Amino acid sequence: xxxxxxxxxxxxxxxxxxxxxxxAFVGMKLILAAVKKIxxxxxxxxxxVNFIATLTQAVLWVVVIMIVLSxxxxxxxxxxxxxxxxxxxxxxxxxxxxxxxxxxxxxITSKNFGKGDFIEVAGKAGVVQDVGLLYTTILTPDxxxxxxxxxxxxxxxxxxxxxxxxxxxxxxxxxxxxxxxxKAKEVIAAMAAEDPRVFKDPAPFVAVDKYQDxxxxxxxxxxxxxxxxxDVKFALQDKVKDTLAANGIAVPSRHLDVxxxx
Numbered sequence: 001x002x003x004x005x006x007x008x009x010x011x012x013x014x015x016x017x018x019x020x021x022x023x024a025f026v027g028m029k030l031i032l033a034a035v036k037k038i039x040x041x042x043x044x045x046x047x048x049v050n051f052i053a054t055l056t057q058a059v060l061w062v063v064v065i066m067i068v069l070s071x072x073x074x075x076x077x078x079x080x081x082x083x084x085x086x087x088x089x090x091x092x093x094x095x096x097x098x099x100x101x102x103x104x105x106x107x108i109t110s111k112n113f114g115k116g117d118f119i120e121v122a123g124k125a126g127v128v129q130d131v132g133l134l135y136t137t138i139l140t141p142d143x144x145x146x147x148x149x150x151x152x153x154x155x156x157x158x159x160x161x162x163x164x165x166x167x168x169x170x171x172x173x174x175x176x177x178x179x180x181x182x183k184a185k186e187v188i189a190a191m192a193a194e195d196p197r198v199f200k201d202p203a204p205f206v207a208v209d210k211y212q213d214x215x216x217x218x219x220x221x222x223x224x225x226x227x228x229x230x231d232v233k234f235a236l237q238d239k240v241k242d243t244l245a246a247n248g249i250a251v252p253s254r255h256l257d258v259x260x261x262x
Contacts, residue, residue: 017068024064032057051108054133101133103150113160118226120159122152141230166199167229169222173240174215176250181208181216184249191243192222197232199223215252 035056039049108131113119117128119138124146126138135147161167175184185206192204202223209219220240224232244251 013073021064021068024067028057028060028064031060051104051131051133101150103152103154104131104133104136106154107131107136107150112158113163117160117162119161121148122156124148125159161229162226165226166223167226169224169229169233169236171220171233171237171240172209172217173220173244174212174217174252175244176214176252177216179216179249183247184218184244187243187247187249188218188220188240191239192220192236195232195235197224197228198236212252 032053036049036053039052042049107113113128115128115130119125119128124138124140126140126144126146129137129139129145131137131150134150136150136153138146138148140146173188175181188206189204192198192206193200198204199222205219205221207219208216210217220236222232222236241251
């Protein structure tokens, strides 16, 4: 490209390229700032805003490069042809990554979950921190940061524990066969109703679930706000045994009956 040009001409081309790059770069920043400002005024989720901003920035970079190449006399049509050819090869080599990008777009547009939601997918559960072009980041209850390919979010079932606004706490407990079943149901239901975080509607549910060798097993179910799930679960688990003991209801312990034949 520079073979027949003098040093001065080459320097002029370089300066021209730098000038156009600076102008295009500033223009890109202004457009990007305007886009972010417009998005900030919408009611879109933060994840959607960040995703659109990132995608816009990527497109603007391509535009800036094409403007600079055109300004220094490069035939952009041939560049586009080369890019298209390379794009096919890159697409084949990066099909998984492109699948993740497509998955990210589907995740954003479907709005099945958003930042702050507690989700479970592919055996991993945690609070959504961010949805990027390739990966979604979640924070697990034990404080692990897990990145999940967006493609997996479109090919696996995703459980969103926040979408309904409430969750059911499931617990089981057993009492000895000699204990009063009706009284056990009554005192446990009353114990749950005393917790202000437990919903009155649906009301706490206590019922005999099964009979085991040494215990009558109850199914204990209550509803609470999604944000209170773990606190309610652990609080009620702590109170069950003490409540049963305070009301004279025996909990089972393993024992062995031996019959001696004479």
